[in-house]
Each structure stands twice: as C-alpha cells, then as structure tokens.
Amino acid sequence: MVSQESAFPAELDEIYQEVILDHYRNPRNKGKLPQADLSSRGFNPFCGDEVVLEMKLSPEGRVETSRFTGQGCSISQASASMLTQLVKRKSLDQAHELSELFRSVMQGHALTGEEAEQVGELEALQGVRKFPIRIKCALLAWATLDDAIKEYKAKR
C-alpha cells in the first residue's frame, strides 16, 4: 500500500519561492511591443516553452521598454518577467553582462554581495539548481535576450 500523505519536501519550496510564483501569476511587462528595435523568439524544444522578447531603445541606446509574451512553466515565465524589469535603462552590453552573470549563477557560481545586488530577484531562481533538468527553463528568456542583442548588432 502506497501512502503519500506527507507534506511536500523542502526542496520544492526552494524552487517555487513565493517571488517566483508571484512573477508567474502576475507577470510584469507582459504583452506585445509594436515597432520594437530588438526582438527574438526563444523556444525550448525539450518542453515546448516559448518566450518572445521585444525591446525599444532610447536615443542613447539604453533599453527604454521591454515586453515579453510566451507560454511555459512557472520558472521560464517568471524568469522572463524578471528580465524585463532588470534590463530597463541598461545598455545592450550591460544587459548581456547581466545575462552572462545569471548563466554563471545557474551553473553553480556563488554570488558576491555586489553581484547579488545586480541580479536582484533573480537570486530566487538559485533554488532551480537542485533540479538540473529545469535550469534550461530559467535560462530560456536570457538566451532569447542574447539572441536579440546578437541579431541587432549584426544588422547595424
């Protein structure tokens, strides 16, 4: 006889922190952005999750507005929602640096105090590291950002 009456294990609370669920349920900057300067569609073939990222730049080349649409699990969508907030007012190089930093965190890099400030709420996604199969979900939006920057620079 199988009994499954225990509470869920603590690791789940690490992956599904309240801040992640909040971004998933109440995504920031979700929607389309007509006449965007940068746009890219990211797709994870393993699970079918999708993130479409669109950004407008200020005359100085900083991110003025960013919007995302997509569908997928809480981790991929929360990560995209956080991204749109974090890249605001950043130059494309700064946005790419943040993407690199977050990727290294997901691969096991321990944050310094200064870096923790840079990644802000993304820090909550560290719990995903215990679920290796889900790391791709956390990185989907950021890979999409990198693609958008690469395409934009190639066009110029």
Added chain:
Amino acid sequence: MDVKKIRQDFPILSRKVYGKPLIYLDNAATSQKPKQVIQALAEVYEKYNSNVHRGVHALSMEATEKYEGAREKIARFIGAPTECMVLVRGTTEGINLVANTWAMSNVKEGDEILLTEMEHHSNLVPWQRVAQAKGAKLRFLQVTEEGTLDLSRLDSVLTKRTKLVAMNHMSNVLGTINPVKEIARKAHAVGALMLVDAAQSVPHLPTDVKDLDCDFLAFSSHKMLGPTGTGGLYVKKAVLETMEPWLRGGDMVREVTLESATWNDLPVRFEAGTPNFADTIALGTAVDYLQSLGMNNVREHEISITRYALGAMKELSEDFHFFGSPDLSKRGGIVSFHSPDLHPHDLGTILDREGIAVRAGHHCAMPLVRGRLGVPATARASFYIYNTEEEVDALAAAMKKALKYFAKAPSGKPRA
C-alpha cells in the same frame, strides 16, 4: 493476471526515489524490464557472445541459432512470416527505412501521402523529406474534439493520388486506438499502401499483421519489456521483394566484386553490419514473457486500470482537462491532462518529488498538442502490466496536492 506476482519480476519497482517508493507511470516512453529479460541479456555475454551468421565455431553457431530463434518468436508475436521480419533499431529506424527505400523509389511528383494530425514526429518528419524530395504532397486526417480520428473526410482525402497511408495504431498522447484495419482496406482500394506505426500498440494490444492487412508495421523493443536499441519492421513479402537495401555493407550481400554486389536473402539484405543480436535475443525473452501473460489479459488489465484512473480523476476535472476518448474500447492505457493553473512541467517536478514518474511535454507530437489540443504541453500518465490501482490513487492524491501547493499562498505566511 496477478499483478502482485508480476511486480516481483521487475527489480526496479522496489527502488525508492527521494525516499519514496517509485511509481512508474511513463510506460509510453519506455517500459521497465523483468529480471528474465535482464538475465537473458547477461547470459548472451556470459555464455555464448560471438558474432552471428559468420563463424564456423560453436559459439557463433549458438549465437546465430538464438538470434534467428528470436527473430522467429518476434515475427510470430505479430503474426508475420519470419522472412518478412526485418530487425532494426526501433520504430524510428523502421519508418526511415521505408521512407528511404520504398518511398524514394515509388513516390512521384504529384503523389500524395496521407498521415494524421496525431502522429509522433517519427511518422511525420521522414515523410516531410520524401514529399520535399519528390514533389509529393502530404495530406492529413484531422482529429476530433474528443481525440479520435475524424473519418468523415476520409473518402475525400484518400484518392487515386494517394501512394501511401501512414498512421499510428495507438496515439502516444491520447491513447486513441485507430481503425487501421478498415483504413488499410480503403487504402488498398485506391491502390495505396498502408504503414502502421505500432510503437504504442504492439506492447499493449494483440497484433496480427495478416488481420490488419497492412504493408508495413514498425515497433520498438524497449516499450515492450525488451532492451533498448532493437525492434522490428514487418514488410509484406511482395513489397519487401521489390525494395532496394538502405544501409549497405557486410552480411547483407551474397557476392561482391570490386565493381558490384548482389544482395543476400530476405530479410537479411536490410540488415547491414553486425546486428544488435544480444538485445534482440533478450527481446525474444520479452516476447515469451508477454505471451505467457497473454496479450488479451494485458489489454484487459489496461482497460481496467484506465477505467479506474478516469474514475479517480473525476474529482480533478474542475482543474484539469483530460484528453482522449471516454470509450475505453477505443483507447489504451494512456491519460494526458492539462491544467491552466499548473504547467505540466511544474506538475511533473512536484510529482517527481513524490516518487511518481510521468511525462510532461509535447511528447514528440507537437502538431497535435499545440495545434488540435491547443496547449503548450500536457502531463501524461501511461500504464502497463505492473501498475496498480493504489498507484493511481497516489497519482490523483499528488495531483490534488500539487494544485493546492501551487495555489496562491496567503502573503506573509510560509506555505504549508
């Protein structure tokens, strides 16, 4: 069928996952293996490992005899003559073999290949290539809301232009059992051939290629208690005799000069190189195991556990949409579901921590899942001979807990 006794044959079922008993409900992806099969595999390497069809020594003769004996068993299992039983790496390779040989020689510009919206990528992507290369057209049978084939348009899409009808016998997403026998008859009436992707059906339904009267039928060992990396492609003899070999090399030839070669007998001419004899011999043991249970009993057990599952899930129907036909005579032991509030991958992660293995994703059937079903992914529970009603109860309880867990926790309070 004594499920309790069956479970004792599967060593993996006694393992724990995160300290909880493993509940394995991902059988449509791959099945577990009984100790008889594991032993048969070990025995090849411990007792008579030697290359087949070549040696004059005792070991080679023994290995050849076992390998060809396995071919006979596998052929008999689906009602096929032994000479029509091509041994391949699995369903995908079997379908690709047909696409690269028969189809590349026979499909011409303007011809049509009829598929369905519920195909696995392995019975879709090879035909896309044939159509591109030959200037042929792909047509599709649609899927109803209920998850069965819409046959109302069959007569308008199956015409004199149709060269091949290729479809699954059982959908790996919906569990739908398709009327391949009727469709084969109609295909032949317009001069088309019929290919059956039987990856999901051969392990779960009594299968007889003579009764189905299909021209090609492909299946995989690893979904039917056997090892990975082997499987079968049945081809009707009259068709097989006309087919050019695909892979070329050793063992598939009769005489070779520097300029040319003649082909070996059927079906060996389609099996270049050292065959996967060890896994295939163990597949023969898996076939013995299934036959000792009786495929009718396997089918009965799956109908009963699916009925139980759909009943147990009733109270979840407010939160989850369950796909597939309610008519159990038309579906296998596969249940796919989706909740707008809980992405299948999040559900999969939560169930995993409960020791429950389900599949979450598009199940290599993107056009069906994202198109007709209209969801990015589904979670899928799929049953086999060793699954119990208690395990289904555990799944339903865990799904309920997952919903609760994912529901908004009152702010400031830690989640229970």
